[in-house]
Amino acid sequence: xxxxxxxxxxxxxxxxxxxxxxxxxxxxxxxxxxxxxxxxxxxxxxxxxxxxxxxxxxxxxxxxxxxxxxxxxxxxxxxxxxxxxxxxxxxxxxxxxxxxxxxxxxxxxxxxxxxxxxxxxxxxxxxxxxxxxxxxxxxxxxxxxxxxxxxxxxxxxxxxxxxxxxxxxxxxxxxxxxxxxxxxxxxxxxxxxxxxxxxxxxxxxxxxxxxxxxxxxxxxxxxx
Amino acid sequence: xxxxxxxxxxxxxxxxxxxxxxxxxxxxxxxxxxxxxxxxxxxxxxxxxxxxxxxxxxxxxxxxxxxxxxxxxxxxxxxxxxxxxxxxxxxxxxxxxxxxxxxxxxxxxxxxxxxxxxxxxxxxxxxxxxxxxxxxxxxxxxxxxxxxxxxxxxxxxxxxxxxxxxxxxxxxxxxxxxxxxxxxxxxxxxxxxxxxxxxxxxxxxxxxxxxxxxxxxxxxxxxxxxxxxxxxxxxxxxxxxxxxxxxxxxxxxxxxxxxxxxxxxxxxxxxxxxxxxxxxxxxxxxxxxxxxxxxxxxx
Numbered sequence: 001x002x003x004x005x006x007x008x009x010x011x012x013x014x015x016x017x018x019x020x021x022x023x024x025x026x027x028x029x030x031x032x033x034x035x036x037x038x039x040x041x042x043x044x045x046x047x048x049x050x051x052x053x054x055x056x057x058x059x060x061x062x063x064x065x066x067x068x069x070x071x072x073x074x075x076x077x078x079x080x081x082x083x084x085x086x087x088x089x090x091x092x093x094x095x096x097x098x099x100x101x102x103x104x105x106x107x108x109x110x111x112x113x114x115x116x117x118x119x120x121x122x123x124x125x126x127x128x129x130x131x132x133x134x135x136x137x138x139x140x141x142x143x144x145x146x147x148x149x150x151x152x153x154x155x156x157x158x159x160x161x162x163x164x165x166x167x168x169x170x171x172x173x174x175x176x177x178x179x180x181x182x183x184x185x186x187x188x189x190x191x192x193x194x195x196x197x198x199x200x201x202x203x204x205x206x207x208x209x210x211x212x213x214x215x216x217x218x219x220x221x222x223x224x
Numbered sequence: 225x226x227x228x229x230x231x232x233x234x235x236x237x238x239x240x241x242x243x244x245x246x247x248x249x250x251x252x253x254x255x256x257x258x259x260x261x262x263x264x265x266x267x268x269x270x271x272x273x274x275x276x277x278x279x280x281x282x283x284x285x286x287x288x289x290x291x292x293x294x295x296x297x298x299x300x301x302x303x304x305x306x307x308x309x310x311x312x313x314x315x316x317x318x319x320x321x322x323x324x325x326x327x328x329x330x331x332x333x334x335x336x337x338x339x340x341x342x343x344x345x346x347x348x349x350x351x352x353x354x355x356x357x358x359x360x361x362x363x364x365x366x367x368x369x370x371x372x373x374x375x376x377x378x379x380x381x382x383x384x385x386x387x388x389x390x391x392x393x394x395x396x397x398x399x400x401x402x403x404x405x406x407x408x409x410x411x412x413x414x415x416x417x418x419x420x421x422x423x424x425x426x427x428x429x430x431x432x433x434x435x436x437x438x439x440x441x442x443x444x445x446x447x448x449x450x451x452x453x454x455x456x457x458x459x460x461x462x463x464x465x466x467x468x469x470x471x472x473x474x475x476x477x478x479x480x481x482x483x484x485x486x487x488x489x490x491x492x493x494x495x496x497x498x499x500x501x502x503x504x505x506x507x508x509x510x511x512x513x514x515x516x517x518x519x520x521x522x523x
Contacts, residue, residue, distance in 0.1 A: 044258070047508065051501040053452055055459050055472075056493030059479060063486050162367025166456055170479070180368070181460060184375035196372055200364040 007175035011164045014095035019103035027110025049104025054163045058097035058170050098163035109152045113145035154210030161199050259509015265502030276315035284312040301491045313469035320470045325451040331389025336396020344404025361394040374462040384463040407434045448503030455496045471496045
């Protein structure tokens with residue numbers, strides 16, 4: 001059990017990082033040029049990202065890897081302390097497969113809130129007093145549209161843990177989800193209870209972190 | 225909705241109105257192609273599920289062909305590891321997916337509406353107890369909870385439907401409770417009460433009809449997630465059981481033969497994506513029209 005926890009945690013962290021560093025810029029890009037071809041393709045791409053089953057994405061990635069590049073990820077778990085590059089190479093496909101869904105959600109949310117914020121008066125004021133286009137975009141608009149995005153990420157961590165479960169089974173990574181599935185088929189009730197409770201605890205804990213992050217993003221919000 | 229024809233209106237103003245209205249219509253049609261595409265995809269899926277077995281008259285359980293054949297005119301999607309026609313199985317999978325999705329969402333909306341109405345209508349202690357229970361359900365990741373329920377009830381399609389229905393009922397309960405609180409404060413409900421209407425009459429005649437619109441949006445949105453969840457459960461072996469085909473379990477079986485028969489790993493996944501995409505497109509369009517505030521789905 002102690003061996004399983006860091007694997008799921010690493011998967012989740014990698015997926016969140018991936019989806020934010022790809023999703024937020026795409027959302028900004030889409031919001032800056034609304035109703036253009038690039039915006040439309042980003043929106044449709046977002047909906048497709050919401051619809052791709054992560055286990056299918058993972059299977060296809062394995063398929064392409066083995067047929068085209070003659071490479072499949074190692075079947076035994078490599079701890080990062082043993083070989084960091086080996087570990088990341090092994091985690092790459094699973095993390096990407098889970099993050100596609102979150103990426104699409106982050107992109108859609110960023111687009112929606114950016115569009116709203118960009119139409120507000122203080123953005124016009126900032127432009128009028130001569131703040132450069134990029135500074136307005138990133139310092140004034142993006143910072144204020146991040147709060148709903150962070151909320152959504154926290155909310156979707158539950159989906160991430162579900163995704164991690166499926167992907168762990170596909171890639172044979174001995175994480176919490178893999179443990180849970182094994183325990184369910186083995187009718188091992190104590191292990192079922194502990195792993196489900198652990199996944200729920202992580203979910204609640206991350207939402208607490210998200211609530212605390214609000215104060216950092218918006219100093220007007222005080223911690224009670 | 226006609227163009228103002230008053231004699232005093234200058235011609236250029238009337239022209240402006242016409243142009244404005246035309247632009248409005250064009251922009252609405254241009255803004256809706258996503259919703260229309262979704263409706264078309266769903267109609268096509270329903271058609272395939274109903275008429276498919278009559279058009280493609282191959283038994284999905286017959287093991288008459290050679291194993292792992294590549295796609296050909298006789299087997300447009302090839303054959304699987306037991307020599308069964310993949311196309312017939314994908315067609316049957318469509319009706320499995322739709323059936324599970326619809327039954328699960330009906331379960332979710334019935335349980336969710338009952339809990340939501342009870343909590344919102346009676347308030348007080350009933351509200352507090354019911355909503356804390358819903359909060360507990362929200363604390364467990366949806367798929368993990370579905371795996372737990374389906375796994376503990378025993379793997380079968382019926383149990384998967386029940387598990388998915390229970391899991392998503394919490395989301396329905398929250399929305400229905402919120403809408404109930406809004407509707408209960410409307411003047412016509414107060415009027416009915418002051419006329420001496422009993423609780424049941426207020427619920428049936430005044431509350432439920434007003435809940436239909438928000439429920440419609442939720443149902444469309446959660447149909448796609450329910451179908452996706454069923455595919456995931458079947459993929460893990462907790463949903464539809466072999467020999468009956470479902471897209472999720474077909475993908476799971478395909479993994480063992482991926483290098484020999486990659487097409488088996490492509491078609492069922494493509495089918496899942498297309499159906500879910502259809503519901504997402506339609507949900508997006510419907511939400512724009514009906515209620516922009518319902519926001520993202522929780523999975």
